[in-house]
Amino acid sequence: MASSIENNNEKLTLKSSDGEEFLVEKHVALQSTLLQNMLDSDCSSADVIPLPKIDARTLALVLGYCKKHADASSSKQGELNSFDSEFLKDMDMGALFNLVLAANFMEIKGLLDIAAQKIADTIKDKPHQEVREIFHVENDYTPEEEAAVREENRWAFEGFP
Amino acid sequence: MATSLKARKKECIAKRNAITLYSQKKNDKFVVSQQRTPPELQRELNSEIRPWPDLPTEILASEVVSRLSSFDRIRFRAVCKNWGRLLPPPLHEDNVDKLPWLLEYHWNDDGLLLDEPMMLVCKLFDPSHHKQPYSVDQVIGQDIRSSIVPKIRASNHGWLLFSWLKNPAVESVTSYFLFSPFTKQIIALPDLEHDIRSCCPVHIAAFSSDPCSPDCVFFVVCEKYCCTITISTCRPRDMSWTTQAFEGHPYRIQGLVFAGGFLYCVFVNGALAAFSVADREWSLLSTNSNLRSLPGSCHLFVCNGQLLLANLNNPILRGDDNGQCRLFRFSRSRRDWVPETSCLGNQALFLGRTSSFCVSASGETTNKVYYHAIDGTLRFYSVEDGTNHALEGSPYAGWVAAKGWNERIWIQPPQLRTNLEFEG
Numbered sequence: 001m002a003s004s005i006e007n008n009n010e011k012l013t014l015k016s017s018d019g020e021e022f023l024v025e026k027h028v029a030l031q032s033t034l035l036q037n038m039l040d041s042d043c044s045s046a047d048v049i050p051l052p053k054i055d056a057r058t059l060a061l062v063l064g065y066c067k068k069h070a071d072a073s074s075s076k077q078g079e080l081n082s083f084d085s086e087f088l089k090d091m092d093m094g095a096l097f098n099l100v101l102a103a104n105f106m107e108i109k110g111l112l113d114i115a116a117q118k119i120a121d122t123i124k125d126k127p128h129q130e131v132r133e134i135f136h137v138e139n140d141y142t143p144e145e146e147a148a149v150r151e152e153n154r155w156a157f158e159g160f161p
Numbered sequence: 162m163a164t165s166l167k168a169r170k171k172e173c174i175a176k177r178n179a180i181t182l183y184s185q186k187k188n189d190k191f192v193v194s195q196q197r198t199p200p201e202l203q204r205e206l207n208s209e210i211r212p213w214p215d216l217p218t219e220i221l222a223s224e225v226v227s228r229l230s231s232f233d234r235i236r237f238r239a240v241c242k243n244w245g246r247l248l249p250p251p252l253h254e255d256n257v258d259k260l261p262w263l264l265e266y267h268w269n270d271d272g273l274l275l276d277e278p279m280m281l282v283c284k285l286f287d288p289s290h291h292k293q294p295y296s297v298d299q300v301i302g303q304d305i306r307s308s309i310v311p312k313i314r315a316s317n318h319g320w321l322l323f324s325w326l327k328n329p330a331v332e333s334v335t336s337y338f339l340f341s342p343f344t345k346q347i348i349a350l351p352d353l354e355h356d357i358r359s360c361c362p363v364h365i366a367a368f369s370s371d372p373c374s375p376d377c378v379f380f381v382v383c384e385k386y387c388c389t390i391t392i393s394t395c396r397p398r399d400m401s402w403t404t405q406a407f408e409g410h411p412y413r414i415q416g417l418v419f420a421g422g423f424l425y426c427v428f429v430n431g432a433l434a435a436f437s438v439a440d441r442e443w444s445l446l447s448t449n450s451n452l453r454s455l456p457g458s459c460h461l462f463v464c465n466g467q468l469l470l471a472n473l474n475n476p477i478l479r480g481d482d483n484g485q486c487r488l489f490r491f492s493r494s495r496r497d498w499v500p501e502t503s504c505l506g507n508q509a510l511f512l513g514r515t516s517s518f519c520v521s522a523s524g525e526t527t528n529k530v531y532y533h534a535i536d537g538t539l540r541f542y543s544v545e546d547g548t549n550h551a552l553e554g555s556p557y558a559g560w561v562a563a564k565g566w567n568e569r570i571w572i573q574p575p576q577l578r579t580n581l582e583f584e585g
Contacts, residue, residue: 097216104220112224120228128239149239156235161407 012039013048014063020056024063031066033107053105058098065111084110088118093134094133127160222247227279232287252393259520260288260556261511261571263539264321264342265563268310268383283342285562287574288556311338314366314381315417316515316570319343322366322379327352335364337379339372343574348372351401353381353393367417367424367516369438372397378438384414392424392436392443407443410434416461416517418468427461431498433468435490449497453487460517464508467491470498471512473532473542485549486512486530486542504528504544511571518571526556533569537562 010026012035028131029035038049051059065087088096096115103112123131132139141149150157226234226247263286268279308565311325320339327336337350369378374397380404381393390410393402411432419423424436431452434445452459457474468491488505489498507520512532522529530542539552539560552558562569 026279100216100220100224116220116224117228119225120233121227123229123237124233126236126237131237133241135240137244139240140242141239141245145242146239149245156232157239160236 014059015048015050015055016054016059017052018055018060022056022063024066025070028063028066028070028105031070031108031110033109035106051102051106054102055098058095061095061099061106062102062111066108069110088114091118093122093136116137129161130133145156167447179281186365218243225430230287260509260522260526261289261518261520261573263557263560264316264570264572265567266313266342266570267567281340285342286557288559290496313515313568313570314364315368316513316572317368318371319573320348320368320372321515321570321572322368324364324366324381335381335496337381339368342572348397349438350379351395351399353402353404355380355383365414365417367419369424377573378419380419380436381416382414382417382424382426384410390414390426390443394438405441405443410443410445411448415459416462418461418517420463420468425461427459427470429459430456431470446493447498450497452498458512462510462517464519465506469501471510471517471530473512473530485547486532486544488544489539505530513571514568515570518573520573525554529555529556531555531571539569 011023012026012029012034014022014024014029016022026039030039035049054062068083069080072083088099091099096118100112100115100119102108103115122134126134131137139146172506211357221244226237229237236358238247264283265286265574266283269282277514309326310324314324314337316323320341322337322339324335324337327334335353335355335356337353339348340346364381364383365381365493367380368516370376370381371378377397379395383391383393385391391404391406393400393404411428411430411434413429414426414492416427416431422438423582424438426434426436428434431447431450432445433447433450434442434443452470455472457472460471460473462469462471470489470491471488472487474485490501491497491498505519505528507521507523507527508519508528510519510530511517512530514533528544530544532540532542534540539557539562540549541552541555542549552560
C-alpha cells in the first residue's frame with residue numbers, strides 16, 4: 001500500500017480486448033484490487049496491462065467510475081452516492097452485464113455492488129416469464145417441470161401469472 | 162489462506178510475464194487512446210444487445226441472488242434450469258428477511274353443519290415485501306369433524322403444531338399434527354393417550370428444530386393435579402410417544418423453550434426446570450425465585466446463548482401507555498433470575514403465545530420487543546427508552562388486521578426448498 005501513495009502522478013496503460021489503450025493515473029487504477037495486486041507484485045507500471053475480457057466501451061465506463069471514486073474525498077459520500085445512482089440510470093441490460101463482468105474481473109467491489117443491485121432491482125417483483133424476456137433467457141423447463149417448481153413453493157407465485 | 166495468497170502471486174507473475182512478452186513485441190506501436198466521456202459511450206452501448214445467459218452463474222449466485230427477497234428468489238428459480246440450480250446462499254446477518262412473518266388464522270367451520278371437513282384460513286404478511294398479505298386456505302384432514310377446533314400449541318421454523326381431540330366424548334386421546342402454511346405440507350404425529358383419572362389442566366408443547374429434519378424432537382408437557390408433570394417426546398416417523406412422569410415439581414408451567422439439548426420449563430413463580438433429551442432427566446435449576454407475583458405474562462426465550470425471561474405488563478389493561486417489558490437473565494451461579502438492564506444487543510424480540518424468540522435486526526428494529534396487545538392490536542416496546550408504540554414506522558406498518566378476533570402468530574419463513582433435481 002505504501003508504494004501506491006508514493007508516486008501519485010505515475011500513469012499506467014490498460015489495453016481493452018478490442019485493442020484500445022487507456023492511460024490512467026495510478027491512484028485511479030488502484031480502485032481495482034486486481035490492478036493493485038499486480039502492482040504490488042512488482043509489475044512495472046511501464047508495461048501495458050492487457051484486460052482481455054473487457055471491451056473499450058465498458059473499460060471507459062469502469063475507469064469513469066474509478067476516477068470519480070479515487071478523486072472524491074471521503075467527506076463527499078453524499079455526492080458519490082448520487083453519482084452512483086446516476087451512473088447506472090437508463091443503462092441497458094447488455095451494458096450492465098458487461099459492467100458486472102468487468103467489475104468482477106477487475107475486483108472493484110463498489111462497482112460490482114451497485115451493478116448487481118441494479119440487476120436485482122430489475123428482477124424484483126416481476127413474474128418469472130417477464131424476467132426471461134428481459135434477460136433473454138430461454139425457458140428449458142418442460143411444462144411439467146415448471147409446474148413442479150411452482151408447486152414446490154406455491155406461496156411465492158401468489159398473484160403472479 | 163496461505164494457498165490462496167500463493168495462487169494469487171502465481172497468477173500475478175503469469176500475468177506479468179504475459180505483459181512482458183507483449184511489451185517486447187509491440188513496444189514500438191504505443192497508441193494511447195483518448196478517453197471518451199461515459200455518456201457518449203453509454204449511448205453507443207445502448208444500441209448493442211448482449212444475450213444474458215453468458216453471465217457466469219457464480220456471479221448471479223453470489224452477487225444477485227443474495228440481494229433478492231425470498232419471494233423473488235423462488236420465482237428466480239422458475240426462470241430456467243440453470244437459474245433453478247443455483248442454491249440460495251444463506252441469508253445475510255442483517256437481512257430484513259430474517260424478521261418473522263405475521264400469520265393470522267381462523268377455522269372456517271361452516272362445514273360443521275354440513276358435515277364437511279373444516280378449513281384453515283391463513284393470512285400471511287411478509288415485512289420485507291411491502292405488499293398485501295396473501296391468503297392460504299387449506300382443508301386439513303378429511304377426518305377433522307370435531308366440534309372443538311384444533312388449537313395451535315407451538316410454532317417454530319415456519320411450522321405450526323396443532324392439537325385436537327378426536328372424540329370429545331373420550332377426552333383421553335389427543336391428536337397432533339404439524340402444518341406449514343408456506344408449503345401446505347401436513348405431518349401427522351402419533352396420538353397421545355392421557356391417564357384420564359389425573360386429567361391434565363395444563364398441556365403445552367414445543368419442538369426442537371425443523372420438523373422435516375430427522376433430529377427434530379416434539380415435546381408435550383402435561384401438568385397434573387397431584388404435583389406430577391409428564392413429559393412426552395417423539396421424533397419424526399415414531400409410531401408412539403415416550404412418556405415419563407416426574408414428581409414434586411413447582412406449580413403451573415408458563416413457558417417452554419428448547420436450547421442446546423435441553424427443554425427448559427419456567428413456572429409461574431419463576432422456578433426453572435430442565436429436561437435433558439439425551440438422558441431423559443429432569444432437574445430443577447431454581448425453586449425459590451425472586452420473581453414471585455409478577456404482573457402480566459412471562460415469555461421464556463434464548464438470546465445470544467443466554468436464557469431470558471420477558472415479563473410483559475400489558476399497557477392496554479391499565480388503560481395507558483406506561484406498560485413495560487422487563488427482561489431477566491437466568492444466572493446459573495445464583496440459581497435465580499437477575500434483571501437484564503442492558504439492551505438486547507442488535508436483536509429484536511418477538512413475544513407470542515406459541516413461541517417467543519429473538520432475531521438479528523438492524524436499524525430501526527433493534528432493541529425492540531414486538532408483541533400482541535390484549536386488545537388485539539400489535540405493538541412494540543423500545544428497550545432503550547422504555548416507550549410503547551403502535552406499528553407505524555415499523556416493518557409491520559403495512560399489515561391491516563382482519564375483522565374479528567383471529568389469533569395472530571409470529572412465524573419464521575422456511576428455508577427455501579430446493580429438493581427438485583432436473584436432468585441435464
